[in-house]
Amino acid sequence: MATKHNSKTSLLVNFSNTWDILGPFQIGTREASWGADPLEFLGGFRALQSFPGAAYKSPLAPNGLVSWSSQQLETQTCNSTAAEAVLTVGFPQVDWRFLQSVYGWTALQFQAWARGYLEISADLPQTITFCTDNVLEFWADDKQYFGGDFYAYRRAPPVLHLAAGKHKVDVRLIRDVRVIGGIGEPKISIKLKAEVSKGLLAVVEPKLLISDIVDGTLASPFASVPVRNEGAGWVDIVEIESLTERCTAGMREKAPLRLAPGQSRPLPFSLSVQSPVTKSICLKVTYTASEASESLLSIVICHNLIVRTVHSPHKYTYLHPSGIVSYAILRAPSDKVVCEVTRSKLPILLNLHGAGLEADSEQVRHMLDAVPDLHAWVLFPTGVTPWSSDDWHTWGFADVEAAVAGIPAWIKNVGWNWPSVDVDKWLVSGHSNGGQGTWYALTHRPDKIVGAVPVSGYSSIQGYVPYQMWTEADPRVTLAVQNSLRSFRHELLISNFNGISVLQQHGSADDNVPAFHSRRMNQLMSLSNDVPHPVYVELNDRSHWFDGVMSTAHLCEFYSKILSNGAELPQLPGRFSIVITNPADMASRGGLVVDQLITPDQLGKVEVVRDTAMEAWILSTFNVLRFHLSSTLTSTSVPQKLIVDKWALNLPLGHRKFECWLVRSEEGSWHISNDRTWMTQQRYGAQLGPLDSILRTSGRFLIQSSKETLDTALQVSRNLFQYFAADSEIIDLDATLAFHQGNIISVGLGCELPPSASWFHSVDLLADRGLVMRKCNGQERIFQFEEGLGAIFLRPLPLGRVELVIWGYDCCGLRLAARLLPMLTGVGQPDFSIVSRRCAWEGAAGVHAMGSFDNSWGVLETSFVS
Known part of the structure; x- marks a missing residue:
């Protein structure tokens, strides 16, 4: 491999051409976040030295042994200030075909390690930004960096301060079928880029987010640009302003916006452009830096505005619930539709993109060009990132709903005077991961859906790539991990959308998402009651993607059929049921909303019979503690009486009838309650669920840390920021907290935990004894302080918010706990986990305890305790 570079310039940075490789080793689907590296039993790859005679146990290799090998970089490109290298690694000695014949795609996943060097050819230390495409974990000079850039976003690269000379780089290679695919020879290719910093503050101009100009008007005032502190001290951004005439800009947050050394954050701002519209704008970002002598520093960035017509797909921005600026692509109803329709409002056709696609790409924005005159607003959400952040689930689906809610503001901004939008009527479609997202919408938001079109979509995370290659564990551990993913197991939730029309489409030759997924979901719908003839179209010899995949004749006919009749919500069946995995994820079905389950780690279910003669609904419940009827119910659909598990209840009359709950007593009887104090005493709303409930934040994250834990923070x-584009502010652990709307993440080390806002501590420290875990029955289990002891768990905050605590007795325990921050889908993080040093090589099998909290934040009896 020849390194390409400009021979007339001296190279400040470059990678070694030869890398030492050790592997492959077994790894399960998304297991790496738990650790599960067998070399950690030997002290970790960083402690091993390459020599020809060394051999290590691995069930993947012939004779069960692997040894060191070397691999040349596939390519390396260098200039005076940057080096970019591609390393591709495979293991042809492994009989992958046979393993796949037994274990399927899960057998094509493996882990290995690669060691190379980054050389700094300079007289002085250099500050380097280090991009690691398709890498989850690496060590630089024996310092760990976990998180990497698995999806190659390049949004938040680590900032390294390196002296002159050679620096060891150990990269953990993880082949993940969900990212790389399951076709072809099992290899993994990573890309590394080291670039010398240009200054204290970097403004990532290519990722500047601004709405398009629509018929002479800026579609939305919300804008954002990523910024990164590449210095060794703190940076405060104090102002952003426009240098262009007829254009104004200003920070949306109260100044200053603070960045810790090495931190990346989005800088949100408001933008206004006056007519006549300029084609480009220049913005000045003003900041101060603790290590700079000048009081004020600034950076100027320029951006060309994109001009679109109102009826063409165009970009508009809005605020995600977390406070960040996001965007979607919107196509307003055509002139023909405006002339044809007499309705005052039109529904929305949602189209959810597949994994790795940007909503602003030509492929996505023109996906429905073949149907230009649909009687609907056509919306292409982004889900915040090209991978929809979390498969169109908690964070990504919140973005869908924010995009929908942003259309009325668009109507006002651009002066649209034709049919408005009905934000509560959706025709949902999606391809691949978007097809899976369509199943999520059907099962979790059924009352808003007039029809659905899942195309080439997988049925669930667990159904796509099996989990059988995980390190063997106590079945209770496996149950806890899988139980934390139950909200995304759509196969269990088919009954939630009975009565809604669904058209499925899948190519018979799909080698990315096998047609089995759609066939299975179609069968399950057929076995469920009241599904109106589920239609499945399998396209002979068609692959996963082809031009026109979302506008085939079958799909176009379905779109028109659903939308041309007024897109009325389907009539509620006389019998319907709702399966509840997590009340925080589930909206209403038939106007019925479950607020709490009796046992939160089990499914809940409500079966409803609508008796029109008695003007009553007859309900049978399982594992349901509290529910209410939504205020969106129309007067014609409101039952006069409920019979719940044979308990007859007359609903209160008047406009306040929905401001009450139906509550089950310990004896099994049901009663109506207007008491709201339970919300201050029990777990509810956004607090419910496993660790990913931290993602239901209303406002930016606040991260509390000490000087000792700043690296982890x-x-x-x-x-x-890398995986969700989320904003977070880092503050001192001892700082006085002013009112904060968002969720909090607290990072602790040693013999103290950050103080809790709750009076009840399910997980706590006894300084002279160890980490204590309290069950809901009052029993305590104490885990003595030891090397590698750590914990990650949820705690309640006022106003329905939640705190995520990451704690370690030592740095090892803190690193193991911090790995479990929700980041990738499918990892399976329960409400709490107490980790041990064994997790480094055993993964989830090495935990001391894990499980769920009850409605009073006590540890459930069903939780695993070693």
Whole structure:
């Protein structure tokens, strides 16, 4: 491999051409976040030296042994200030075909390690930004960096301060079928880029987010640009202003916006452009830096505005619930539709993109060009990132709903005077991961859906790539991990959308998402009651993607059929049921909303019979503690009486009838309650569910840390920004907290935990004894302080918010706990986990305890305790 570079310039940075490789080793689907590296039993790859005679146990290799090998970089490109290298690694000695014949795609996943060097050819130390495409974990000079950039976003690269000379780089290679695919020879290819910093503050101009100009008007005032502190001290951004005439800009947050050393954050701002519209704008970002002598520094960035017509797909921005600026692509109803329709409002056709696609790409924005005259607003949400952040689930689906809610503001901004939008009527479609997202919408938001079109979509995370290659564990551990993913097991939730029309489409030759997924979901719908003839179209010899995949004749006919009749919500069946995995994820079905389950780690279910003669609904419940009827119910659909598990209840009359709950007593009877104090005493709303409930934040994250834990806090912030584009502010652990709307992440080390806002501590420290875990029956289990002891768990905050605590007795325990911050889908993080040093090589099998909290934040009896 020849390194390409400009021979007339001296190279400040470059990678070694030869890398030492050790592997492959077994790894399960998304297991790496738990650790599960067998070399950690030997002290970790960083402690091993390459020599020809060394051999290590691996069930993947012939004779059960692997040894060291070397691999040349596939390519390396260098200039005076940057080096970019591609390393591709495979293991042809492994009989992958046979393993796949037994274990399927899960057998094509493996892990390995690669060691190379980054050389700094300079007289002085250099500050380097280090991009690690398709890498989850690496060590630089024996310092760990977990999170990496698995999806190659390049949004938040770590900032390294390196002296002159050679620096060891150990990269953990993880082949993940969900990212790389399951076709072809099992290899993994990573890309590394080291670039010398240009200054204290970096403004990532290519990722500047601004709405399009629509018929002479800026579609939305919300704008954002990523910024990164590449210095060794703190940076405060104090102002952003426009340098262009007829254009104004200003920070949306109260100044200053603070960045810790190495931290990346989005800088949100408001933008106004006056007519006549300029084609480009220049913005000045003003900041101060603790290590700079000048009081004020600034950076100027320029951006060309994109001009679109109102009826063409165009970009508009809005605020995600977390406070960040996001965007979607919107196509307003055509002139023909405006002339044809007499309705005052039109529904929305949602189209959810597949994994790795940007909503602003030509492929996505023109996906429905073949049907230009649909009687609907056509909306292409982004889900915040090209991978929809979390498969169109908690964070990504919140973005869908924010995009929908942003259309009325668009109507006002651009002066649209034709049919408005009905934000509560959706025709949902999606391809691949978007097809899976369509199943999520059907099962979790059924009352808003007039029809659905899942195309080439997988049925669930667990159904796509099996989990059988995980390190063997106590079945209770496996249950806890899988139980934390139950809200995304759509196969269990088919009955939630009975009565809604669904058209499925899948190519018979799909080698990315096998047609089995759609066939299975179609069968399950057929076995469920009241599904109106589920239609499944299998396209002979068609692959996963082809031009026109979302506008075939069958799909176009379905779109027109659903939308041309007024897109009325389907009539509620006389019998319907709702399966509840997590009340926080589930909206209403038939106007019925479950607020709490009796046992939160089990499914809940309500079966309803609508008796029109008695003007009553007859309900049979399982594992349901509290529910209410939504205020969106129309007067014609409101039952006069409920019979719940044979308990007859007359609903109160008047406009306040829905401001009450139906509550089950310990004896099994049901009663109506207007008491709201339970919300201050029990777990509810956004607090419910496993660790990913931290993602239901209303406002930016606040990360509390000490000087000793600042590196971990920075890792947490970097990973939130990398994978969710989320904003987080890092503050001192001892700082006085003013009112904060968002969720909090607290990072602790040693013999103290950050103080809790709750009076009840399910997980706590006894300084002279160890980490204590309290069950809901009052029993305590104490885990003595030891090397590698750590914990990650939820705690309640006022106003329905939640705190995520990441704690370690030592740095090892803190690193193991911090790995479990929700980041990638499918990892399976329960409400709490107490980790041990064994997790480094055993993964989830090495935990001391894990499980769920009850409605009073006590540890459930069903939780695993070693």
